[in-house]
Amino acid sequence: MENLDFKKKLTIMVAVMSALLFAALNMTIIGTSLPKIVADIGGMDFYSWVFTIYMLTASTTAILVGKLSDIYGRKPFILTGIAIFTIGGLLSGFSNTIIQLIIFRGIQGFGGGMIMSSAFTTIGDLFSPRERGRWQGLMGGVFGVSSLIGPTLGGVIVDNLNWSWVFWIFLPVGVFAFLMILRLYPQVEKKAGEKIDYFGSITLAVAILSLLLAVSWGGNDYGWTSIQVISMFLVFFVSFSLFLWIEQHVPSPVVPLNLFKNRIVSVSNLVSFLSGVGMFGVIMYVPFFVQGVLGRSATVSGLTEIAMTLSMVAFSTIAGQLITKTGKYKHFALIGFLLFSIGLFLNSTLSTESSLITLIFYLMICGIGLGLTMPIFTLTVQNAVEHRYLGVVTATSQLSRQMGGTIGVALLGTILNARMGKQLNEMSIPTSLEGMSIDPSQLMNPSLLMEPGEVELIRSHVPHESIAIFDQLLSSLQEMLSASLSSVFLTASIIIGLALIVTGFLKEIPLRESNEEKSM
Structure with a gap:
């Protein structure tokens, strides 16, 4: 992809940045909107889970998709991510209870993790390291724009329209990004000899989920010394130890541990x-x-x-x-x-x-x-x-x-x-x-x-x-x-x-x- 002409690279980046903006806006717009949403559908006790579930699913998906996209290319995952994120957003707008909203936001998180991981990696596919600085800066700018627009627009929507439009208003941006990437983003062949590290992926997902749950619950839902929090830390310790052992014994690890022998990677x-x-x-x-x-x-x-x-x-x-x-x-x-x-x-x-x-x-x-x-x-x-x-x-x-x-x-x-x-x-x-x-x-x-x-x-x-x-x-x-x-x-x-x-x-x-x- 590095050898594509600049015009096509630019078009692909516009599509990728549209997908990133789509995901980022949907993350920032809900902050000012959620109090009124909860007032309508109830469930104040589960308020924080609307944020927490997205964080859990997005974080876990992003690290797993990183390795898979190295094998199969970025295109399938960014397209799948946009599709899942769009479906999750559409369903979120139809939520009648807080539990439904939490489930649908969790679905959005799976899509959001795919979009985030694939979008930043795409810069590396299209441009050499020397050229990437300006594009990394622009990607950071996308998050900044979403932080400017999202919260204010969320407040305007819930004050003047049905709150469902918080989740629906940016769906056309997702459709546009999907069609652009489908048409313009080149597909690469699967790397020969690479196998999916299923056991490593599962143990890593359990480790991430248990750690995030422990730190999210600690001091908020439960005390730091509660059985719930301690048990999550214990699950993390066991699953992460097992993950490290698996990664040392499989031919194609989901996270090659030798990367962390590179001092630049570890320090960064x-x-x-x-x-x-x-x-x-x-x-x-x-x-x-x-x-x-x-x-x-x-x-x-x-x-x-x-x-x-x-x-x-x-x-x-x-x-x-x-x-x-x-x-x-x-x-x-x-x-x-x-x-x-x-x-x-x-x-x-x-x-x-x-x-x-x-x-x-x-x-x-x-x-x-x-x-x-x-x-x-x-x-x-x-x-x-x-x-x-x-x-x-x-x-x-x-x-x-x-x-x-x-x-x-x-x-x-x-x-x-x-x-x-x-x-x-x-x-x-x-x-x-x-x-x-x-x-x-x-x-x-x-x-x-x-x-x-x-x-x-x-x-x-x-x-x-x-x-x-x-x-x-x-x-x-x-x-x-x-x-x-x-x-x-x-x-x-x-x-x-x-x-x-x-x-x-x-x-x-x-x-x-x-x-x-x-x-x-």
Whole structure:
């Protein structure tokens, strides 16, 4: 595919980026829409599973498809992924219960994992490592655009149309991408002598699923020392150990372990993992500060994060272009992680007295740093191995970032809850508020800060002479949440600082001018 004329390559990339945009928009649009969807179909207790099931199925599928696409080519998997994703989206719009929605989102996850894995690997098929930087940057820009459009559009749809259109509105984009790829994407012959590693695939899938379930449940649905969480960690340990043994004894392993003997691959994947912690950490917990500490609306929270997204998209594109032009990439990563760590540290200094403008400025620093690093670590692993390993090594990079985000959000959530719990234990409800008809536990729940309507409802039950005391209690909760979020951002800053240090050990090798050249 590297020898195709540029016009055809460009057309294929438009189709692939359309497929990626289709998947990314469907991931981002649901965030602002889900509260109203759940209000309509019920199932608040299973709210988080709409996200969790997608993450589980997408992460597992992506790593398995990586190897299979090296054997059979990318075309069958990206087409299958679009078809499955489209069907899942169509069915999601017809959901009558939360269980149906969870099942259909799980189906979408299978398709989404295929699309993500195949899309990033396609860049490696079409372009030499030296040319890939600009395209990796543009792919990062696709995620940025989806982050800009998705949440806002989701809110507009549920406010003005039936919520089903959240899942249906982008289906034509998927159909367009499917037809374009079907027509233009070349099919390659199956590699002779390659066999599917069924046992390795099964044990790897069980290992990924059990680990993600453990970190998703821990501190949220169950305690970290609960039998449910411990049993999932035990399943992970056993299945992963079995997976490693199988991979050493099969002729065509689903994840060739010799890849990790390559220092560039190992370092890059570790950095991707650490980067995922910081990236998902800031995305998840900035809204807590905007809404809970500053008392702004969810709409303002979304608009605030746009500042980070715009700077990320701009500098991801710029970095990609400069990497292609210069052939150098390590210094972009070092500068990026330094800025990202500084931005997170500055976030940790925010307080209840901080302005929204100050937060936006700090988020722009985070976005610039994140943007500079985004095109790099998929590129480094692709450049470090032979082309026949392109799919599987790309999938390991994507999985590392996803696992980092999942585990990181769980870790940072544990830190937030522990800090808040300690402060709440030292706090008591003023005696003048104890006789109210409202459950006192509601007044000690920091999540109350995220629901302005609920705050006003409770305020209406507060005796007039106790309003000032009630407001003081809310201020105390805001200060507690602010201090706890400072710990979260400081931890994320340290982790990104660690990514900076690990990046220092990355060996920078010349970007190959052709896919036919062997790795160094």
